[in-house]
Amino acid sequence: MVVVAERQTSSAAGWSRRTAAFSLVLLLTVLVGHQLDLVETPVFLWVLAIVALLAAFALLFAGFALSRLWNFGDRGGRDLSVGALLALLVLAPFGVAAYWATTSPPLRDISTDLDDPPVLDTSDRTADMNVLSPPTPGEQRLQGDAYPLVTGRSYNLPFETVVDAVETVLDRRDWQLQGPYPETDGQSEVTINALAR
Known part of the structure; x- marks a missing residue:
């Protein structure tokens, strides 16, 4: 008698795809909102942090699903692949920004006249x-x-x-x-x- 175990579908793979897709939609929405001046910069930065966190969770779910797929033969390879690719797509701009931040000098202002710089009026800010x-x-x-x-x-x-x-x-x-x-x-x-x- 041969017993064949039925493979189960990994829930982590589904969560990876859903979380990554949501982070991508949220990223596109906040970018368009900020470009159209519907979202102020501080809120924009907070939402970007949430987007990065969601994409990181999506990669974590994809890694867990891959482990289940490899070790136990669970289903969900397509979902984990889509989730991982979408998460990497969302995290790519953050990686580019981190590269620029580490390779650019730590300056707070750039001026064409270093001896007598023009006054930057920020009275409408703080x-x-x-x-x-x-x-x-x-x-x-x-x-x-x-x-x-x-x-x-x-x-x-x-x-x-x-x-x-x-x-x-x-x-x-x-x-x-x-x-x-x-x-x-x-x-x-x-x-x-x-x-x-």
Whole structure:
């Protein structure tokens, strides 16, 4: 007499697929919401942390399901494969961001003028951070080493022409102007604040 044991389906494989799919949908939703200014940045960052945690759980479920499949012949190979692939897809941008964070210098600001940096007005953000302090000599050295092409530019053009060119660049890149364009009549210096997301 031969007894054939019926293979059972691994519940971990199903959980891996469902968790990974949910993390992908959540990631896409929060990215679109943040891009359309429906989700503020602090909430966006918290949701990204939840997305990464869900994708990590999906990989954990896939690993457990693979162990059950290998050792006991459980079913669910397709679910665990889909779950693992979706989780890796979701975690890929986090890996790229971690790489950039470890290879980029720890700077809080980049300036085209290190001796007399332009004042960054953050008064609409928090009361504590209205003006950034000037860069330290160490930060100046780090910026010079990491970004040698970030320097001030001089143009042999009329002042109004340069300001018009800046306005054109702002419009083309869809940067949000943080105030009205300054008057250039009789002036030799203006400050234009814009927000680039």
